[in-house]
Amino acid sequence: MNPFYPLQGLLQFEAVSCLSCLALWRISFGGVVASVKAMDRNLERSGSFNSNASDTNQHKSAADSSEKTASPDTKLLSSPTSVSQLLKRFLREEILFKHFEKFLIKEFSIENAYFWKAVEGYLASAREGKFVEDQTKQKNVVERIYRKFCDPESNLAVNISGDNRKMITQLVHELQESKDDKLDSLKLVEATEVLCKARDEVLQLMAVDTFRRFRISDEFKELKDLLKQENPLTEQEIPSTEQV
Numbered sequence: 001m002n003p004f005y006p007l008q009g010l011l012q013f014e015a016v017s018c019l020s021c022l023a024l025w026r027i028s029f030g031g032v033v034a035s036v037k038a039m040d041r042n043l044e045r046s047g048s049f050n051s052n053a054s055d056t057n058q059h060k061s062a063a064d065s066s067e068k069t070a071s072p073d074t075k076l077l078s079s080p081t082s083v084s085q086l087l088k089r090f091l092r093e094e095i096l097f098k099h100f101e102k103f104l105i106k107e108f109s110i111e112n113a114y115f116w117k118a119v120e121g122y123l124a125s126a127r128e129g130k131f132v133e134d135q136t137k138q139k140n141v142v143e144r145i146y147r148k149f150c151d152p153e154s155n156l157a158v159n160i161s162g163d164n165r166k167m168i169t170q171l172v173h174e175l176q177e178s179k180d181d182k183l184d185s186l187k188l189v190e191a192t193e194v195l196c197k198a199r200d201e202v203l204q205l206m207a208v209d210t211f212r213r214f215r216i217s218d219e220f221k222e223l224k225d226l227l228k229q230e231n232p233l234t235e236q237e238i239p240s241t242e243q244v
Contacts, residue, residue: 037077060134083207090211091116096223100211103219111156112202115149119199126192139175142191146172150198159205160198168194 090096091113104110122141125131131138149158150168171191178184214220 087207089233099219099223100214103217104210107210111149111158112206114156115158116199116202118145119195122241135181139190143172145195158202160201164194164198167220
């Protein structure tokens, strides 16, 4: 019996294990790359985003840049991260929102961002318990959001589905006429659910339309240059705004 046979068998087993791990890593990494490419292809088919060579070069340069020299903000602006996550950051953080707001005003679509922020502010107040002992205040906030963004006659009316607009209109009218606190509580829950659906609609619309155009706009380029030239801002240093 070869005295080195057990050692050879062990080495062969380790080699096969390493090759298997490498194969699994390649499959996993390939899936991530394929997912990112699929997201860009879907956005291209929508006709609202031109995925040109400059955007590809931005992604490549972000991947090649040094981790030690690139700030979190500049890496985020150039990396192929989730569009909705990046959009939410621009809506929530004051410094980033100012640049996006400027572009939206020029595009005559600022109502979408204001509506999203108004609903987020309403939800934040509810989570903090501000309406627990004052249901009338909650009704007033819901009605104010409806009048400003969901009423078709409003100058800031957002583009949401007919079903959601009809539902929130009906609920607001019922809340105005109701004198039953228990019934009002149920109606407010329904109204909140509809507002959340409308908020998600508007977010998706911005993600595939105005925000895609913003990412190839002069305002976006100016923001990237500003972050490169000035001292990098960390997330803790950037103030957040949750309400309109």
